[in-house]
Structures are given as C-alpha cells and as structure tokens.
Amino acid sequence: MEAMEPIPEAPASQHKLSLVSPLRAAIRLRRKIRTLKTSRLQLDLSGRRTLDNSKSCLLRRQLSTDKSFFSSTSFESPKYFNFDTPTLERVNFSTLKRKKKRRKSRPVLYPGNGKKYLPIEHKSKAKRCLILFIGIVCFQILNAIENLDDNVLKYELDGLEKTMQREVFGQKIAIDKIMDLLKDYLATHCHNKPLVISLNGPSGVGKSHMGRILAKHFRSVMDNDFVLQYYVMHNCPKDSNITTCKKELADMISDMVTRAEIEEKIPVFIYDEIELMPLPLLDTLRGYFQLKQSNEYLNAIHLLISNVGGNEVTKFILQNASSDVLNVPQELHNIVQSSLRQHHNIWDVAEIVPFTLLEKSHIANCFLDELLREGFYPDNSNIENLAGQLKYYTIEDKQYSITGCKQVVNKVNLLHPYT
Structure with missing residues (x-):
C-alpha cells in the first residue's frame, strides 16, 4: 500500500482571500443597507413609500447568499446593524396619529327617552316694580288727556263751530283753520306765547261777523269781563290823543289778563278795523305779542280784523277762478302775508286766515x-x-x-x- 502523499497545504494568500472576501461583502452590504435606510428615512418624512419592490428583492437575495456571514458570532451584536425605526420616525408617526385623531368629529349624542324638565324660572321683584311703574305712567298719561278734553269742553268749541258754519257763508277753509287754532291753544291753560289770529280779506265777506260770533260765544261760556271788543273808530277816533289811546288800551289789557290769571281763564281780545289804527298804537299792541313777558300776558287770544290784503285776495280769486288752485290755499296765504308785512310788523307773529270772495x-x-x-x-x-x-x-x-x-x-x- 502506497504511502499516502501528504496533502499540500494551501498557501497563505488563499487563506487571506477566504477571510477578506466575506469581509468585503459585509462592508459592501453594510454600505448598501445604510444608503437604503437613509433613502427610506427621507421617504418616510415626506410621506411616500419606504422601499421599492425591486430594492427589497435585491436586499433579500444578498442576505440569502451571505448566510454564513450572518451566522458568525462576530456580527450578532446589534451594535453593527440596527434595523429599528429611528426615534425621529417614531415621533413623526405619533404626531400623524394624533392629528388624525383630532380631525375625527365628535359623535352626535341624541337625547334619550327619559323625561326632560325645563329650568326653573326665578321670579324677580324688579319685574313687578317695572310693571307697577308702567301702570302709573299710563294712568298719568290718560289723566292728562282727560284733563285736556275737560279744558276744551269748558269752552264748548263744538257749539262754536256749528254756529260759524250756520251763520258764516262761503268761508269753510277759514272756519276750519280758526277752529284748529282755538282747539290747540285752549287745550291747556299755560302757554309760552299768546295766540294771535289775523282775519284778512275784502269788505263784506264775513270778517266782522266772525268777530261778533266769537265775542258772543266766549261771553256766554265765560264772564263778560274776559272778552274785549275794541273798535278803532269808536275807541280811538282820528281827532283823539294817541297817548291817551295807548294808556287806555294798556290799562284794559293789563286789568283783564290779571283777573283772568286769577280765575285760570284765557281772555279774548278782538280788534276790528286794524287798518285804521295809528302806527304808535300798533307798536303798543305789538309789545303784548312778545314772548318775554309775564305769564298772564302769554295766556291770551288776540283777534285782528282788517281789510289789509283784500285787494290781493280779490285779484288772486279772479285770476284763478277757473282753476283748482283754491283747493291749495297756501299760495293765497303767502300773498296776503307778504302784503301785511309791508304794512306793519305786527303780523309777523300772527296766524293769517284769508277770507275769499x-x-x-x-x-x-x-x-x-x-x-x-x-x-x-x-x-x-x-x-x-x-x-x-x-x-x-x-x-x-x-x-x-x-x-x-x-x-x-x-x-x-x-x-x-x-x-
């Protein structure tokens, strides 16, 4: 039997290659895994997929070929390879989950079948006081309205209006305006100015007759001492002394308003034929129409009757006889008022009532x-x-x-x- 030949030992270069080649493969694999992990981390942060299918297949093949490398005890420690998810990625996932949870709407809670009770209303005492206060105010208002009606009824203006409509012909607009002025003024006793009414128009249209009706009526509802009819031709003729006329007129007005204030009545002064009154007497009369006076002079009715402005009324009526302009008497009122202001400023504070043809x-x-x-x-x-x-x-x-x-x-x- 032949002696067996000794097996020749491998050279040292081959042992080195057997040790170096797995090491190189491990280093190459480690680099590739690191690049894949970094790309995966970037994709996770941007919200895209972590790895493509082709890359994952390549990684599996490489791992299967290098089983001997992973079986070695030198690479079992996790200090070389760590496939856990990074802490940054975990934080990102947790925040995304919280946001998703916050976005979810809360569930709608429907009431059950149990009995529901309304909240108890606590009655406030202030509400009762408020209702009582409102009742007192309403009662005072009604009482004041009744007092106004009683004050107007004291002068019986409804009967006066019927008398005017029965005895004064063709002056319906003038009658309505006079009655409106009297009702508004006689509703109360205290005023801030006297009522001055001026009846103007041509001769024979019923101005003086209206003055006599007013004097007769107020004498019947009040005492005779609270109505004064002043005729210029009778009380102050042309040949009389103007100073004496002024003094007599001032005494009559002062005496009447003083007695009327004591008895809480409103006196009525009727001046007829004002166009014949001298200018000094007009100035004296104008002084009683001022606002800055004592109370007894503010509570009075003055009626001025004159033919001043009668020509303007006649001309206006004849020019507009065929039209409907008479239904709107404001234009006629303005024409008469401009004519009166040219005569004297006593008509600046007067309510103009034109009498037509x-x-x-x-x-x-x-x-x-x-x-x-x-x-x-x-x-x-x-x-x-x-x-x-x-x-x-x-x-x-x-x-x-x-x-x-x-x-x-x-x-x-x-x-x-x-x-």
Missing part, C-alpha cells in the same frame, strides 16, 4: 238769513230778485259779489212798510 249763491243765503231774522216769509223768487240787485264780478260761469253781504241789511230794511 263770496259767490252769488252765498249772497242768496245771506238774504235768506236776514229775512228770517226780520220775520219775512222766505220767498225764493224774492230772494233771487234781491240778490240780482247787487253787483258781481263775472268770470266765465261764476259770479263773485263786489260788496259781499255788506248791502244785504239795507236791502231787507227797505222791505219794511214804514221805511
């Missing part, structure tokens, strides 16, 4: 009223005959009396047998 039908009513007063039988043919004897302005189909009802009394007096 009377038509032929109004003249017939004047004749009828006067015939009944004198005891004559109201014959229509006789009334038409008497009305036809007067002169008229003829505008188309309308006739306006030139003298108004001024000559009615004289015509009726001629019917008496002893005249």
Whole structure:
C-alpha cells in the first residue's frame, strides 16, 4: 500500500482571500443597507413609500447568499446593524396619529327617552316694580288727556263751530283753520306765547261777523269781563290823543289778563278795523305779542280784523277762478302775508286766515238769513230778485259779489212798510 502523499497545504494568500472576501461583502452590504435606510428615512418624512419592490428583492437575495456571514458570532451584536425605526420616525408617526385623531368629529349624542324638565324660572321683584311703574305712567298719561278734553269742553268749541258754519257763508277753509287754532291753544291753560289770529280779506265777506260770533260765544261760556271788543273808530277816533289811546288800551289789557290769571281763564281780545289804527298804537299792541313777558300776558287770544290784503285776495280769486288752485290755499296765504308785512310788523307773529270772495249763491243765503231774522216769509223768487240787485264780478260761469253781504241789511230794511 502506497504511502499516502501528504496533502499540500494551501498557501497563505488563499487563506487571506477566504477571510477578506466575506469581509468585503459585509462592508459592501453594510454600505448598501445604510444608503437604503437613509433613502427610506427621507421617504418616510415626506410621506411616500419606504422601499421599492425591486430594492427589497435585491436586499433579500444578498442576505440569502451571505448566510454564513450572518451566522458568525462576530456580527450578532446589534451594535453593527440596527434595523429599528429611528426615534425621529417614531415621533413623526405619533404626531400623524394624533392629528388624525383630532380631525375625527365628535359623535352626535341624541337625547334619550327619559323625561326632560325645563329650568326653573326665578321670579324677580324688579319685574313687578317695572310693571307697577308702567301702570302709573299710563294712568298719568290718560289723566292728562282727560284733563285736556275737560279744558276744551269748558269752552264748548263744538257749539262754536256749528254756529260759524250756520251763520258764516262761503268761508269753510277759514272756519276750519280758526277752529284748529282755538282747539290747540285752549287745550291747556299755560302757554309760552299768546295766540294771535289775523282775519284778512275784502269788505263784506264775513270778517266782522266772525268777530261778533266769537265775542258772543266766549261771553256766554265765560264772564263778560274776559272778552274785549275794541273798535278803532269808536275807541280811538282820528281827532283823539294817541297817548291817551295807548294808556287806555294798556290799562284794559293789563286789568283783564290779571283777573283772568286769577280765575285760570284765557281772555279774548278782538280788534276790528286794524287798518285804521295809528302806527304808535300798533307798536303798543305789538309789545303784548312778545314772548318775554309775564305769564298772564302769554295766556291770551288776540283777534285782528282788517281789510289789509283784500285787494290781493280779490285779484288772486279772479285770476284763478277757473282753476283748482283754491283747493291749495297756501299760495293765497303767502300773498296776503307778504302784503301785511309791508304794512306793519305786527303780523309777523300772527296766524293769517284769508277770507275769499263770496259767490252769488252765498249772497242768496245771506238774504235768506236776514229775512228770517226780520220775520219775512222766505220767498225764493224774492230772494233771487234781491240778490240780482247787487253787483258781481263775472268770470266765465261764476259770479263773485263786489260788496259781499255788506248791502244785504239795507236791502231787507227797505222791505219794511214804514221805511
């Protein structure tokens, strides 16, 4: 048997290659894993996929070929390779989960089938006090309104209005305005200014007759001492002393307002024929219309009757007889007011009430009223005959009396047998 030949030992270079090649493979694999981990970490932070399918397959192949490398005890320690998720990645995942949880809407809770009780209302005592206060205020307001009505009823203005409509013809607008002014002023006793009413228009249209009706009415509801009718031609003629007239007028006004203030009544002063009143007397009268006076002079009614502005009224009526401008008397009021201010400033504080021309039908009513007063039988043919004897302005189909009802009394007096 042949002696076995000794096996030749491998050279030292081959042992070195057997040790170096796994080490190189491990280093190469470690670098590749590190690059993959860094790329995976970047993809996780941006919200994309961690690894592609191709890269994961390549990594598995390399791991299967190098099993001997991983079986060695030198690489079992985790200090060389650590496949755990980095702390930064864990923090990022936790924050994403919290955000997702916060975004979830809370569940809607529906009430159960149990009985529900309303909250108990605690009654406040302040509410009762408020209701009591409101009741007291309402009672005071109603009481004040009733007092106003009682003060107006004391002067019986409804009866005055009926008397005006029955005895003054063709002046419906003027009557309505006078009644509105009187009702507003007589509603209370205390005022901050006197009421000044000016009746203006041509002669014979019912201004003086209106003054007599007002004087008669207020004398009936008040004492005779609280109504003054002042006729310029009678109380202060042309040849009289102006100083004496001023003193007499001032004494009469002062005495009347003083007595009226004591008895809580409003005096009425009626001045007729104002166009004939001298200028010094107008200035004296103007002083009683000022606002800065004692209370007794502020609680008074002054009625001014004059023919000033009558020509303007006549011209306006004749120019607008065929139109409907008379339904809006504001234009006529402005024309008369401008004419009065040129005459004297006493009309600056007055309420202007224009009296218009009377038509032929109004003249017939004047004749009828006067015939009944004198005891004559109201014959229509006789009334038409008497009305036809007067002169008229003829505008188309309308006739306006030139003298108004001024000559009615004289015509009726001629019917008496002893005249």
